[in-house]
Amino acid sequence: MTSSNISSNTGPSSHDRSEIHDTSGHERYDVINRPEDNRGQAYQDSDTKRLIPRGYDPDLQQTPDEDDKETQPLTSAKVPQSDGEPGAGAIEKYPFILLNVIMILNSAATRIYQSLIDQYIYQHYSDQLLGNTSAKTASNPCVNGSSGYNSSVQDAVQTIQDKTSEMSLYLAVVNNAPAMLSCVLLGVLSPVLSRKVLLMIPEFGSLVKGVVTAAVIYWDLDLAWLYIGYGVEGLCGNWAGLLLGIFLYMSDITSRGAHRTYFMSFLEGGKGLVASTMYYATGQLLKSTGFTIPALMAAIFLLLGFCVIPLLPERRARLDDHHHANAVDFSPAGCCRRLALPFSKGQHPRVRKMILWALMSVLILLIAATGNSKIRNLYLMNLPFCWDSATIGWFFSAQEMTFNLFTMFGVPLLYRLLPGLWLAIVGTVSALITYVMFAVATSSLEIYMTIGLAVGFNAPFGLIRGELSRMLGPESQGSLFAAIAVFESFSFAAGTPTLSLYRWSLTFYSGLAFSVLAGLLCFVLVMLGIYQVLWLQYRRELQNKELIIKPYGTINS
Template sequence: MPEDTNQMERKGITSVQNEHAPPPRSWRHYLPGLILFLNLFGYMMSSGVSGLYVPLYLSRKLYPTRTVPVSKGSICIVNETKASPESEAIQKEAALFSIYQTLVLGIPAVISNVFLGAFSDRLGRIFLFLTPASGQFISKTILLFCIYYNLDINYILIGSGIEGISGGVLAIVMASFAYIADITEKNKQRSAAIAYLEIAVGVGVVVGRLSTGYFIKATDYVWPQMTACCILSLSIFIIIFVLPETMTLNTKKTITGTSYMNYIRAIFSFYISKSNKGKRWKYNLCILIFLTTSFTIVGKPSVETLYQISHPFCWDSVKVGLYGSLAGLFQNVICMGMIKVLHLCLSDEGVAILGSISGISGFVITALATTDILLYIAAIAGGGSVLTLPMIRAIMSRMTSPDKQGALFGGIAGIETACGVIGSLTFNAIYAHTISFFRGTVFIVMAGIILTSLLLLVILAISSRQVPILSEANLQEDVKQKDDNVYEIALVNWKTLKK
């Protein structure tokens, strides 16, 4: 009987492993990395154009006689040795427009991302990719027309609203993470795959920022924006005609009127449902860490460009693009590429802690910087800040069953979008009200928020080590991997057979 019992236990465990095994893969299944690269490339190029064009437009509108070179990008005029009242007024107006744009894009994006992630578990991942990619293309095309015909910049808000309704760039990121979760196992392989996506993001950011500065200097603003639209259209072509669907007919379900609340319930169930007893505390702690970290990471770019193109730096489009590309290269390619090495001696929690420490140091140096060299030192010191978010995503994904990955990442994307909205509003408001006495105040605030994230990460690391480990000897011999779900289901099988 013991031999039969052991055979039944192994058979039950094997069936569970097969149930959760990823589907067969081909080279086409790795296309989310390319799609993410193209979207971030086009998005960063368009954002670079918008970030420099809006202050220039406002400078022309508010002070028509003010001589600022069109291709320069900086709002400092020639031979201006300190920040003038005009320069400060332009920065305040640009920050105010950024607030409007964030509201128009961010509020609908929060709602859209919550629904898109949950619905992708029913409608498929292609749907999740195509919706935000199409909205992004329409938004950037409207920006192109505004620049080409010198239209009022308020028309840009129409495109931002369309982009927000369709989910925005974070929905593309969410789609990529959900897709990778479908084709990888729930172990450090998934952490490495998520890091691969982060590298794709980094390369897209680097190439987009670097090329934009030189492109603007050489051709003005129209051609870079047109190129961004072409890149986004290529991404849509790949999604429609090349990318394979990972959700089969057996896993898709028809959406009915009574199922909407079930999707919303699925998103929040990770944090409130009694069925997650034993893991619910970890879900909630992880989402708090994710919230505090993404609040600064996503909200920072809205004020960073204004900080660089004004005194004392007065950077032009080339310097802004060069800095952004080098910082992106170091953060999203080199630091992300080191995750595999860091995993040799650190857990996911340890890597995330290292990232938070790096982020604090980077923000403090940026706040105190008065020269170009100090800004580059800040980028190096804070480069590891990008490590925290992918590690938290990996931790939460490993705790989640395959049929709920879309709901998980949908909720995460919704929170990340909300953090981007609130962060951008908060940091632009702080920057606009503190620019006259200490321009670096906003970065000190960011460092304090990351400090909160660091404290929560330490609690997570300590608590994770103190979770009691099940001690049934025969189960430990049969289950060697770290897949929590397989372990739990196998334990149920073992206890049933024991009775």
């Protein structure tokens, strides 16, 4: 690369601007040096005299010791930390433990509802259509269909499935349509609100839903009352808003190296591993006690999660004066600028492309995962499987334990061998094979095989979150996780057409919806492949000292 001419102004002003002119014809980048805050600084290696960017390093596993920095390559140079920011490889253990507790409690409640709501609605319509003499669907979902599958039984099962799917669709829309707007607002307000407030808002909404659901089941109220709980949760941001707050807090208490990806993957896997036991417990409770006890358990878990949040240390976004001024600009233009920070011209062009490809990938992954979660219970309760609640419970517990153990321990072990998003590609292939197996299965044995085939199912989500977070500075974290939260809420709503597709295909091929989900993941593989090519080019240019990067932050002056 042709050497750059660097001219800088020195003076007492709060913003010292250095201009970097690349005589080879590449785009020019401005470097703002702020004496009061080193987050925007670019600095020079004492031997090479080359500009070392302050920012994301795809190879950085751990920051070298100060004594060794002279012998380190360009991409491993020591990066100065901002006040309150952990050193590389470090994490603040107390808040990390509390975040895991909050995540586990909410995940446990979510797992209960995933098994409970569909089966409760199914039972409700079964009682309406067949009266109190019908078998309880928690233990016999095919309604006395074990002998012969006569036409009247098949018609009854299809009608029950159709009405249950319709009700689930309406609940999803009521919950997720307002949640998309709520997540945008939470992202816009993230620079000025404390992290605890960002967590308490969606947690409160989930608690209201838990109380309303328990009341509906306990007093056998009309199903329409469920809309109140689901609507309030949606207005508060629902599960996606809670994840926004949790991962924002995680970005505050972890360094920007590869350890951030490890810890986010661990958090993603840990919440699923512990909560996965809820599938088995819920299945057993539904079969032995009915629906009331699991509904009360879920509400108690949400209440405990709400009580744990105040125990977290107070945290706010770490911003310099320039970005703090933008953070308190609540005009429509100011809000749009904050939301667009990860995609603004202040980021290097290749980084912008990587972020866009990764976000499109995670959107489709979320839509596929949500669509799967909405139909799998109904699919397994239908002919020819006729699984009862206990079988569904232990199956999903085993499946989730498998892929969450891989996310917690396999990802950190294999990441050094397969850096970037290679492991996310492996996980996507695993999910694709799982969907194909569901689509073509004609016996329970084929469904059981997916316990092992789904080993990488959950890996892409934590990896993509961690890698994208590492690319961006603190001023862009809220915008990034708000975008992912909006995608999650959108996927909860966009996944509902899977229910319509499932209802439509019941009469001729009930596995069609899983085939469509597998097709969506083919697009994800292409997108992640493009991301990985860009990432390899980016890493090679850093290693060859060919790249001058826009430093840690976005310049909007």
